[in-house]
Amino acid sequence: METEMQRVVSVARAAAGLILANGGETCRAEDTASRIGRAFGYDMDIVALPTGVTMTVSKDGESVSSIARVKSRTVDLTRLEQVNGVSRALAAHEMTLEEAERAMKAIAEAKGPGFWRSVLAAGGSAAMFAVMFGGGWFEFLIAGLVGAAVHAVLRRMPEQAAASLDCLIGGFMAAALALAASAACGRGNVSLIIWSIMMPQLPGLAFTNGIRDSMRGDMVSGGARVSDAVMRAVVLAGGAGIAMWCYLRLGGAATWLR
Amino acid sequence: MAEVIPALKGLAGSFGACLCFALLFHIPKRCLLSASFTGMAGYGVYMACLALWHSAIGANFIGALAVAVLAEILARRQEAPAVIFSLMGIVPLVPGAGLYRTMLSLVLEDYPDAASIGVETMLVAASIALAVATVTVLVSAVQRHKNAN
Numbered sequence: 312m313e314t315e316m317q318r319v320v321s322v323a324r325a326a327a328g329l330i331l332a333n334g335g336e337t338c339r340a341e342d343t344a345s346r347i348g349r350a351f352g353y354d355m356d357i358v359a360l361p362t363g364v365t366m367t368v369s370k371d372g373e374s375v376s377s378i379a380r381v382k383s384r385t386v387d388l389t390r391l392e393q394v395n396g397v398s399r400a401l402a403a404h405e406m407t408l409e410e411a412e413r414a415m416k417a418i419a420e421a422k423g424p425g426f427w428r429s430v431l432a433a434g435g436s437a438a439m440f441a442v443m444f445g446g447g448w449f450e451f452l453i454a455g456l457v458g459a460a461v462h463a464v465l466r467r468m469p470e471q472a473a474a475s476l477d478c479l480i481g482g483f484m485a486a487a488l489a490l491a492a493s494a495a496c497g498r499g500n501v502s503l504i505i506w507s508i509m510m511p512q513l514p515g516l517a518f519t520n521g522i523r524d525s526m527r528g529d530m531v532s533g534g535a536r537v538s539d540a541v542m543r544a545v546v547l548a549g550g551a552g553i554a555m556w557c558y559l560r561l562g563g564a565a566t567w568l569r
Numbered sequence: 570m571a572e573v574i575p576a577l578k579g580l581a582g583s584f585g586a587c588l589c590f591a592l593l594f595h596i597p598k599r600c601l602l603s604a605s606f607t608g609m610a611g612y613g614v615y616m617a618c619l620a621l622w623h624s625a626i627g628a629n630f631i632g633a634l635a636v637a638v639l640a641e642i643l644a645r646r647q648e649a650p651a652v653i654f655s656l657m658g659i660v661p662l663v664p665g666a667g668l669y670r671t672m673l674s675l676v677l678e679d680y681p682d683a684a685s686i687g688v689e690t691m692l693v694a695a696s697i698a699l700a701v702a703t704v705t706v707l708v709s710a711v712q713r714h715k716n717a718n
Contacts, residue, residue, distance in 0.1 A: 387595045442585065506665040
């Protein structure tokens with residue numbers, strides 16, 4: 312039979328792990344877990360990192376410690392919001408620990424947007440970025456098609472592939488396909504198309520969260536997130552650079568890229 | 570009149586891009602429109618500041634500041650994490666064009682250009698992140714102070 316303390320640990324650990332795995336800030340993970348513990352009168356000590364979380368729950372000289380590894384990091388803000396809702400309900404005692412355990416399991420198992428839906432969304436956002444930067448119909452169309460194609464390939468990649476490899480392939484495909492399509496049609500603002508496709512792939516969330524973590528004093532996760540974001544942006548640009556370099560070596564005109 | 574059409578395209582494009590991006594990142598349905606609006610508002614502020622001062626770094630900072638403040642307000646009103654709105658808000662501001670131009674200069678072996686555009690891109694990214702982080706850290710500090718009393 313599980314004690315209440317063990318239940319609190321398992322719910323708090325699931326909450327912190329879900330927040331870290333789905334794009335939440337480190338301080339949000341720590342605050343949420345400690346809010347859950349305090350709601351039941353326990354002392355909480357938590358260290359959250361981008362790659363895992365450790366915590367100790369204690370009361371009256373007894374304590375339980377637990378570690379959770381965060382294996383994959385994506386961005387799924389619906390999960391973030393649902394975890395937030397569960398922790399609020401727990402803190403207000405509108406939900407029991409058993410219900411919260413079940414809710415966490417359901418949130419972790421819920422599926423994100425499907426393949427076609429996310430491909431469409433990726434294409435749509437690249438196309439709309441082209442409009443935002445002042446592109447015309449041609450840029451809108453090509454950015455949308457290439458953006459969707461890039462996302463379709465990245466979604467099909469095996470999950471263990473590193474994020475940096477994703478960015479390399481994404482950047483390369485964006486530039487190569489945009490150059491090929493514009494060259495084939497003999498028109499279009501290629502540079503605008505390429506950066507419109509790169510926009511949705513840039514790690515804006517990781518960078519902002521990293522700076523925020525550093526400012527709050529979470530030095531380890533702050534540094535890790537910032538360096539992760541910088542590396543991904545550099546690799547993304549590098550992928551595009553390889554395609555552009557090949558295009559120039561094949562005799563393409565540099566003025567066309569400006 | 571010539572300045573109105575690009576501005577309208579910028580607003581419409583940023584709203585549409587944020588909406589699609591929101592679907593990609595699986596934003597809760599009830600926040601879809603307000604989060605996309607945050608993105609459009611931030612980009613609108615950015616465009617206005619850019620037209621006034623011609624400084625990309627300053628305009629991005631003020632735009633991101635507007636995004637962060639709006640995100641905190643919307644988070645209170647809709648009882649959702651503020652990061653949902655601030656993430657969507659900064660999406661149109663992220664310096665993709667600067668990153669591309671830096672890379673292009675490197676590929677063309679134009680290193681002085683690469684250095685100056687690269688530094689500007691880095692500063693733009695830093696100013697956006699700094700603006701959002703400052704507002705959230707300030708808000709949470711104020712909240713803690715209130716809770717303590």
